[in-house]
Amino acid sequence: MIVRLLFTLFFGGLAATAVLQAQPCSDGSAPELVTLNMAGRQSIDGIDDGDNQTGVLTFSQAGDIVAVEFANYNFNTVGGSFCIEALLLVENSALEGVVFTPSLQNDVGPCTDLPFDEFIDLVAEDLVFPTNASGTVLWQLFEDFDDNPNAADATYTSGMVTLYRCPTGQTLLPVTLLAFTAEAKEKDIQLDWATSNEVDNEGFAVERSTDGTEWRQVGWVTGAGEQEAEQTYSFMDQSVMPGATYFYRLKQMDYDQTFTYSEVVQAQLQQALVDGVFMGQVFPNPAPSAQAANLEIFLENPTQVDIVITNFAGQQLRSQRMNLSAGAQKLELNTIDLPTGLYLASFNLAGKAIHRKFEVQR
Numbered sequence: 240m241i242v243r244l245l246f247t248l249f250f251g252g253l254a255a256t257a258v259l260q261a262q263p264c265s266d267g268s269a270p271e272l273v274t275l276n277m278a279g280r281q282s283i284d285g286i287d288d289g290d291n292q293t294g295v296l297t298f299s300q301a302g303d304i305v306a307v308e309f310a311n312y313n314f315n316t317v318g319g320s321f322c323i324e325a326l327l328l329v330e331n332s333a334l335e336g337v338v339f340t341p342s343l344q345n346d347v348g349p350c351t352d353l354p355f356d357e358f359i360d361l362v363a364e365d366l367v368f369p370t371n372a373s374g375t376v377l378w379q380l381f382e383d384f385d386d387n388p389n390a391a392d393a394t395y396t397s398g399m400v401t402l403y404r405c406p407t408g409q410t411l412l413p414v415t416l417l418a419f420t421a422e423a424k425e426k427d428i429q430l431d432w433a434t435s436n437e438v439d440n441e442g443f444a445v446e447r448s449t450d451g452t453e454w455r456q457v458g459w460v461t462g463a464g465e466q467e468a469e470q471t472y473s474f475m476d477q478s479v480m481p482g483a484t485y486f487y488r489l490k491q492m493d494y495d496q497t498f499t500y501s502e503v504v505q506a507q508l509q510q511a512l513v514d515g516v517f518m519g520q521v522f523p524n525p526a527p528s529a530q531a532a533n534l535e536i537f538l539e540n541p542t543q544v545d546i547v548i549t550n551f552a553g554q555q556l557r558s559q560r561m562n563l564s565a566g567a568q569k570l571e572l573n574t575i576d577l578p579t580g581l582y583l584a585s586f587n588l589a590g591k592a593i594h595r596k597f598e599v600q601r
Contacts, residue, residue, distance in 0.1 A: 263412050264405035265499055270305070271298050271405075275378060277312065277398035281391035282325045286381045290389055296329075298374040298404045303367050304329070305410050306360050306403035307339065313354035314395040324382035325393035327400065331376055335368045337361070339400075340383075354397065362410045363439045363495060370404065412499055414440050414462070414491050417469065421487050421506035428476045428506045430487055437466040444490040444498075445474050449567075451486045451503065457522065462491075478519035480537040480567055481508045514591055515539030521572065521584060521597035528601045532574045534584070537567045544588040546572065551581050563588075574599060 264270050273296045283290045307329070314325050323340050330336025339359075361367045370376050382392050403411060419432040430445060440462035446454040457478065463470045479485055485508075489501035519535040526532035541564050548557040557573045572584060577599045586593045 264305075264409040265412055266406060266409045268406060268409070270403045270411060271300075271302070273298055273402050273404070275400045275402075277314075277395040277400060280380055280395045282314075282380045282382045282393040283391050284381065284388060285383075286326075286328065286379070288381065291379055291381050293377065293379045296376050296378060296402060298370055298376075300374045301370050301372050302374070302404040302406050303369050303409065304376060304402050305362055305367055305405045306358065307337075308358045308401040308403070309339075310356050310399045310401070311354050312356070312398035312400070314393050314398070316393050317391060325395070326381050326383055328379040328381065329376055329402065330379075331369060331371050336376070337366050337368065358438075360411065360438055362497070363493070365495075367410070369407065374404075376402065410497065411438075414438070414499075416489070416491075416501055419489065419501050419504055421485070421504040423506045423508045424475075426477070426508070428479050428485060428487075428508060430474045430476065430504075431471070432473075432489065432501070433469055433471045434463075435467065435469045437463050437470060439493045439495070440464055440466075441492045441494045443472065444492060445476075446488050446490055447476065448486040448488075449483060454488065456490075464494075478522045478535055479508050480517050480519055480535055482537065483507065483567055514589060516589060516591070516593070518586065518593050518595070521595050525598040525600040526574055528575065528577055528579070528599050530575065532572045532597060532599075534570045534572060534595065535567065536563070536570055538563055538565050540589075541565050542589050544570075544586055546570075547585045547587075548572065548574065548577075549583050549585070551583065556582075 275294070275296060280292055283292070316324060327339045328336060329339070405411060414434045415436045417433040417435055420430070422429050422431070434440075441464075442462040443460045444456050445458035445460065447457045448454045457476055458474050460472050460474055476485070484505055486503050486505045488503045490498050491501065492498045515538065517537040521532050521534050523532065541562070544561050544563055546559045546561070547555055549555050556577065559573050561570065574582075579599055579601050581596065581598050584595045584597060586595070
C-alpha cells in the first residue's frame with residue numbers, strides 16, 4: 240500500500256501574494272509554465288472515485304513544481320454544498336503533491352470570496368514536489384464531503400491554474416533586482432538598488448570584498464517582504480579607505496533563510512590622505528561584546544600608534560600599542576567583554592590624534 244504524501248493548502252480570501260509573473264529560477268533559467276483551464280469542469284465525488292474528472296499536465300522535462308498561480312478562479316456550488324467541496328489535487332505518480340482548497344473561512348455554505356487571483360509560492364510553504372521522470376503531473380477534482388453521490392457539487396465557471404516548474408533543486412527568485420550601483424562620495428561609498436515583485440523578502444546582507452574573492456558582511460537592509468511595486472534601497476559604507484577598490488554584492492535573504500546573490504559592483508574612493516593617514520570607522524558598530532571590533536587604516540609611511548578606549552565619563556578602560564607598516568591594514572581593537580554602552584577610541588600616531596565613536600552591545 241502506498242501512502243499518499245499530500246498537504247492541504249487553503250487559499251482564497253487571504254492576503255494575496257504578489258504575482259511573480261516571469262520571475263527566473265534560482266539558476267537563472269526561465270520557469271516552464273503549464274496551465275489547466277478550469278472552465279466547465281466539475282467536482283463530483285470523494286478522492287479517487289471513478290466519476291471524478293482527472294487529467295495529466297505535461298512539461299518538457301522533469302523538475303520541481305515550485306509555485307501555482309490562480310487567475311479568475313470561480314465556481315458555483317450546488318444547493319447547500321460546502322465551499323470546500325471544490326478541491327484540486329496536483330500530484331506525481333509517487334502520490335506526492337498538494338490539495339488546493341478554498342479558504343477555510345468559507346468551509347460551509349456558498350463561497351463568498353470568488354472569483355479571485357492568487358499566486359502561491361510552494362517553496363515558502365515548504366510544499367515543493369517533483370514531477371514524474373517524464374515531466375508530467377496528475378490532476379484531479381474532487382469533494383471533501385460527498386453529500387450528493389455521483390453528481391456534481393461544484394461547477395467551475397472560469398479559472399486558469401498555472402504550474403511553475405524549475406529544474407530539480409532550484410526555486411523561483413523571490414526578488415527582481417532592477418538596478419544595483421556603487422558610487423564613491425566624499426568620504427564614503429554609497430550603494431543604491433531597486434527591486435520589484437518581492438516575495439518573502441526578509442532583506443539584504445551587504446557584502447564587501449577587496450579582491451572579489453573573500454567577502455564579509457558590512458551591513459543589513461530590511462526588505463519589504465511582500466511587494467509587487469518597485470522598491471528602492473540604499474546603504475552607505477563609511478568604513479572605506481582612499482585608493483582601494485571595493486567590490487560589493489547583495490545577499491538577498493528569504494524568511495526561510497534561502498538566499499541568492501546579486502551581481503558584483505565596484506567603486507574606489509579618491510579622497511586624499513590627511514598628513515599621510517586615512518582612517519575608517521569602527522566595525523561592526525554596534526560591536527558584540529563577545530568579539531573584537533575592527534577598524535581599517537591606510538598609512539603613507541610606517542608608524543607607531545597608541546590606542547586608548549574611554550567611556551563617555553572620560554574613564555580610560557583599555558590601551559594598546561601597535562607598530563604599523565605602510566599601506567592598508569585592519570586594526571583589531573581590544574573591546575571584548577566591555578559592558579553595553581558608548582565608547583571613544585583615540586588613536587595617537589604621527590604627532591596627531593584621531594577619534595572614533597562606537598557602541599558595544601551584549
